Amino acid sequence: EPEVTQTPSHQVTQMGQEVILRCVPISNHLYFYWYRQILGQKVEFLVSFYNNEISEKSEIFDDQFSVERPDGSNFTLKIRSTKLEDSAMYFCASFGTVPYEQYFGPGTRLTVT
Amino acid sequence: AQKVTQAQTEISVVEKEDVTLDCVYETRDTTYYLFWYKQPPSGELVFLIRRNSFDEQNEISGRYSWNFQKSTSSFNFTITASQVVDSAVYFCALSVLSSGGSYIPTFGRGTSLIVHP
Numbered sequence: 001e002p003e004v005t006q007t008p009s010h011q012v013t014q015m016g017q018e019v020i021l022r023c024v025p026i027s028n029h030l031y032f033y034w035y036r037q038i039l040g041q042k043v044e045f046l047v048s049f050y051n052n053e054i055s056e057k058s059e060i061f062d063d064q065f066s067v068e069r070p071d072g073s074n075f076t077l078k079i080r081s082t083k084l085e086d087s088a089m090y091f092c093a094s095f096g097t098v099p100y101e102q103y104f105g106p107g108t109r110l111t112v113t
Numbered sequence: 114a115q116k117v118t119q120a121q122t123e124i125s126v127v128e129k130e131d132v133t134l135d136c137v138y139e140t141r142d143t144t145y146y147l148f149w150y151k152q153p154p155s156g157e158l159v160f161l162i163r164r165n166s167f168d169e170q171n172e173i174s175g176r177y178s179w180n181f182q183k184s185t186s187s188f189n190f191t192i193t194a195s196q197v198v199d200s201a202v203y204f205c206a207l208s209v210l211s212s213g214g215s216y217i218p219t220f221g222r223g224t225s226l227i228v229h230p
Contacts, residue, residue, distance in 0.1 A: 031215050043158070043204065043220040048213060056213035089156055095216075102208075102218065104150075106157040 002026040004105035006092050012111045016081050021108045023075045023092030032075045033093040033102065034067065036060065043091065049075065082112045115140045117207050119221035126195050127229050134190045134224045136205030142166075147181065147188045148206040148218060158204070164188065195228045202226070 005024045013019050025032050034046040047057040049067050064086075066078045075094075079086055092105040116139040126132050138147065149161040162172060164181050172179045176193045192199055202225045206218035 033217070042222045043206075043218075045217050045219075048211075048215050048217060050213075050215065055215060056211055056217065091158060101163065102216070104158045104160070109156065 002103075004092055004094055004103050006090075006105040006108050008108060009106065010109045010111070012113060013082055015084060015112055019079050019082055019110065021077045021079075021090050021092075021110070023077070023094075023105055024073050025075055025092065025094030026096065026103055027073070029094035029096040029103075031055075031095050032067075032069070034077045035091040035093065035104075037089040037091065037107075038085075039088065046077070046090075079110075082110075084112050086110060087112045115142075115145075115207050115209055115219040117205050117219055117221035119203075119205055119224050121224045122222070123225040123227065125227045125229065128197060129194050130228075131191060131193050132195050132226065132228075134192075134203050134205075134226065136188045136190065136221060138186050138188065138205070138207045140207060140209055142209040144210065146208040146216065146218075148204075148208065149179065149188075149190050150204045150206065150220075152202040152204060152223070154201070161190075161203075192226075195226075197228050197230050200226060200228045 007022045032049040037043045045058050047061045048055045064080050068076050089107045091107045093102040095102045118137045145166045147164045151159040178191045180189045202223045204223045205221045208216040208218040211217050
């Protein structure tokens with residue numbers, strides 16, 4: 001069964017550093033998402049991406065965040081200058097022709113020290 | 114705005130007990146989708162079930178069953194004869210069509226289920 005993959009599984013970075021989280025969505029999917037889950041809390045929507053542009057974003061997704069689909073397979077989330085409160089699990093998801101069926105990746109745990 | 118309430122923060126049971134996880138949702142949309150996900154200690158989100166708002170049939174899958182009641186806006190999840198491997202955080206989520214044209218789930222805060230041997 002096709003799956004969404006994410007790398008790295010765990011990233012440790014220092015405050016103020018830039019990080020790029022990578023995702024490979026399912027190949028024929030059209031919509032891509034990033035979510036965040038702070039430890040012990042609920043999963044929160046960050047941004048959705050369709051047709052090479054952001055289709056929606058939440059209040060969390062401020063100027064420190066950006067997303068990109070640099071080639072036909074990868075989908076990245078960049079945090080420009082990480083803060084301690086960016087420490088969380090970040091999930092990528094994608095869906096294709098079934099609009100309500102999202103496939104989640106295994107997540108990247110980001111630790112900002 | 115959509116809202117999902119999982120009032121039970123943590124449930125602790127002994128193996129073989131039945132347990133029900135509650136989920137209450139709010140939405141003004143008539144078309145919506147409800148989900149349950151399992152999050153084991155390893156952290157990934159494991160999809161369990163999806164129901165659409167037009168299908169109120171209850172569903173059973175092995176030891177898992179779901180009770181969807183539109184009249185009370187609830188989508189409860191029951192594990193029969195719980196096992197230690199069922200220990201995880203369970204999230205209920207609600208998805209409606211957003212203004213941007215995609216379905217974005219709103220998650221509840223999750224219920225941590227601990228099954229003791």
